[in-house]
Amino acid sequence: MIMIADNEEIKENVVRKLEENGSDYKVVPFYEKYVIIEGNKDAGERLYSKKYRDKTVVDVGDIKIGEGLVFAAGPCSVEDEDQIIEIARSVKKAGANMLRGGAFKPRTSPYSFQGLGEEGLELLKKAKEDTGLPIVTEIMNPEYYKFFDDIDMLQVGSRNAQNFDLLRFLGRQKKPVLLKNGMGNTLKEWLEASEYIMSGGNGNVVLCYRGVRGIEEATRFSMNVGTVIAARSMTHLPMCVDPSHASGKREYVEAMTLAAVAAGADMIEIEVHNNPDCALSDSEQQVTPEVFGRIVKKAKQIKNIVSNSQFI
Structure with missing residues (x-):
């Protein structure tokens, strides 16, 4: 009961x-x-359900996710100080509200660039001091949490979407969490992952849809915007979409972003690099700051249209 x-x-x-x-x-x-x-049995009704509230707004610094349209932008990986500060300045000028960047990078191959780790976090903090942009970056292990004191939002990547020890740990913290779906998860499994965090007392959760593995090879993953619409009907949690990982190709990022905003996304996370072809990770899906600025302008126009329409 x-x-x-x-x-x-x-x-x-x-x-x-x-x-x-x-x-x-x-x-x-x-x-x-x-x-x-x-009792010790399953609680039945879920904390993520709209039974408890219609809409949650998650505060990340002065940014309110769930009100308007929020953009988090930055490189897949932090590579050096000049790179991250230059990109941070560029994406802020182009309309970003938050800075994203990977310091700890889970990669398919153990021989791929794994990120700069703690050094990468320090460089993100320098970029934050320079621009004022709040930081969102991935945490892979509770043991690393001591390095994340000045990080504004913790991202749980697709590979850790059902790392229940990590989710329980984050539930005991108060920092906002950006929870990506597992690449093979159903919507129900993704929502249940958010329940692990919320049942620990941390209600500062934003869901981030990055597509799922499918049979299509033209895009890196399959992004079904119907999943965004269905999730919004089932939960009060804000909804983010990551079109960079879903597409895997920079030329598709703009269209996927606009589709996600039309479906009701509250936040968009986009990978932006000042020299994408030379990026140390995910070079094919990162856009330039100039392209990012164009996407922001178009996405805001779409947001205005759907905000003035009847919607879930």
């Missing part, structure tokens, strides 16, 4: 009665309320 307490006093009264009855229970801080789950 699930009970919702609107304040501390009600929560304490419910807990006292459960303890008097010898019941097992769990209390989950849930935004301004408390969710009290009695």
Whole structure:
């Protein structure tokens, strides 16, 4: 059974009665309320469900994800100080609200560039100091969390979408989490992954759709915008889309972005590089700052249209 307490006093009264009855229970801080789950069985109704609230807005610094349209842009990998600062300045000028960049990089091949690790995080922080852009970057292991103190948003990549130990750990933190779907996950499995984080008390979750592995080879992954629409009907969590990984080709990123915004995305994460052909990772899917600026302008026009229409 699930009970919702609107304040501390009600929560304490419910807990006292459960303890008097010898019941097992769990209390989950849930935004301004408390969710009290009695027993050790499956809770049934999910915290991500619209039963609890219609829409969540996640604050990342001064940025509000879930209000308007937010853009996170930057390179797939942080390569050196000049590169990340130059790109940060360029994407901010072109309309980015946040800076994305990989410091710890999970790669298919162990011989591929794995990122600069802790050094990469320090370079991201320098770019933040220079531009004021909040940072979103991937965390792969709870042991690395000590390096992420000044990082504004933690990204869980596709390969870790069902790393339940990592998800439970992030649920005990308060930092916002950008949760990507696993490349072979169903929508239900993706939402259940968010439940791991939320059931730990961290409701600052943004879902990020990056497509799934399919039979089509023309794009790197298959991006079904119907998944975005369906997710928005099922959850109050904000929705981000990553057209860079979905497309795998920079010439498709613009169209995929516009389709995602038309489907109701609250946030777009795009890989941007000042010299894409020479990037140390994912060179084919990164766009230039100039192209990114054009995408932002068109996407905002689409957002204005759907915002003034009847929508889920």
